[in-house]
Amino acid sequence: MPSKANSAVQGVGCKLSLSFHAIIEMMNDHLSEDDVRDAIVSGIQLDNPDGDGDKYEKGCIIVIADNKPCHFNVITAWNTTTNNHHSIKDKNYRRNRYERRKKRKDFCSRCEKGVLEGGMYPLEISGKVLGKFEGIGCPYCGMIYFSEKSTPEIRKILAGFKIRPLDPTELLLILLGSSKRPVKGAISLMKASFLLFKEKLGEFDIPVMSPNFIPYYYGPYSFDIDQAIYSLETHGSITITGKRASDKEHFALTDKGIDETNKLYESLPKNLREHLYQWRRGIDEMGNDGILKDVYKKYQSYTIKSKIKDKVLPNWAHKRA
Numbered sequence: 001m002p003s004k005a006n007s008a009v010q011g012v013g014c015k016l017s018l019s020f021h022a023i024i025e026m027m028n029d030h031l032s033e034d035d036v037r038d039a040i041v042s043g044i045q046l047d048n049p050d051g052d053g054d055k056y057e058k059g060c061i062i063v064i065a066d067n068k069p070c071h072f073n074v075i076t077a078w079n080t081t082t083n084n085h086h087s088i089k090d091k092n093y094r095r096n097r098y099e100r101r102k103k104r105k106d107f108c109s110r111c112e113k114g115v116l117e118g119g120m121y122p123l124e125i126s127g128k129v130l131g132k133f134e135g136i137g138c139p140y141c142g143m144i145y146f147s148e149k150s151t152p153e154i155r156k157i158l159a160g161f162k163i164r165p166l167d168p169t170e171l172l173l174i175l176l177g178s179s180k181r182p183v184k185g186a187i188s189l190m191k192a193s194f195l196l197f198k199e200k201l202g203e204f205d206i207p208v209m210s211p212n213f214i215p216y217y218y219g220p221y222s223f224d225i226d227q228a229i230y231s232l233e234t235h236g237s238i239t240i241t242g243k244r245a246s247d248k249e250h251f252a253l254t255d256k257g258i259d260e261t262n263k264l265y266e267s268l269p270k271n272l273r274e275h276l277y278q279w280r281r282g283i284d285e286m287g288n289d290g291i292l293k294d295v296y297k298k299y300q301s302y303t304i305k306s307k308i309k310d311k312v313l314p315n316w317a318h319k320r321a
């Protein structure tokens with residue numbers, strides 16, 4: 001529902017900071033920072049039942065941004081004529097959570113636990129840091145918004161890649177599309193995404209935006225992946241069924257998701273799917289416990305906050321952590 005036209009005053013001298021995801025989407029859809037600013041300043045503001053951020057629309061340009069005073073943190077932006085991945089279903093609980101977080105101005109609107117800090121932040125693709133750039137970031141969840149000053153250089157670096165770096169949403173589609181069976185359990189989904197990112201895609205020289213995995217209660221965890229899971233569900237690409245946070249929770253592609261995944265695989269090396277098919281069989285056989293053990297043994301630096309380390313690894317193993 002259109003609520004109001006933004007007054008020009010609000011946007012005078014308005015600064016933008018842009019997420020890595022926003023920069024890639026903008027490059028994809030040939031949008032400039034000025035296009036985005038123009039949509040925010042002179043477009044209409046719409047409800048965004050989808051989740052974080054407010055939604056601005058001007059013509060065929062949509063921008064999702066978090067408004068800090070005199071400053072907009074652009075979460076994503078796209079051109080509706082070149083992109084069709086945004087059918088929106090009502091997600092009131094996510095929206096309510098966002099509204100609640102927004103009241104605490106200095107806090108990161110994604111995790112609500114960290115305070116955004118200015119500084120130099122890494123541009124990380126496939127685990128390699130390709131430079132550090134001015135921006136603001138959340139020390140808790142790893143969310144980064146690069147300043148407008150940084151974006152020309154970042155765009156130049158990204159343009160040098162033969163394949164556009166994959167985002168966390170695409171990482172999940174590749175994982176879910178590597179077998180006809182659903183992934184069982186949120187822990188397996190997170191850990192398998194971690195292994196796919198850390199170990200598999202590099203073997204095929206496929207660039208991936210870093211999902212910013214951090215050590216968390218169940219080992220490596222990524223707020224980017226978590227957000228991507230719910231955005232895929234919201235857009236009707238996956239279904240999530242079964243008891244939440246149990247190994248009965250199933251993550252499966254819908255017909256729409258299968259189409260998107262097939263297109264994605266067509267743009268990637270031919271033997272990737274076959275290779276991942278074998279890999280997924282191994283992962284599925286390991287089950288939740290097995291995959292946790294595997295990850296905990298190989299990546300001990302991600303287990304420092306773990307609440308379940310004692311259960312996952314025998315005593316001799318976590319003493320070495």
Ligand SMILES: [Zn+2]
Nearest residue numbers: 108111138141
């Ligand atoms: Zn945060």
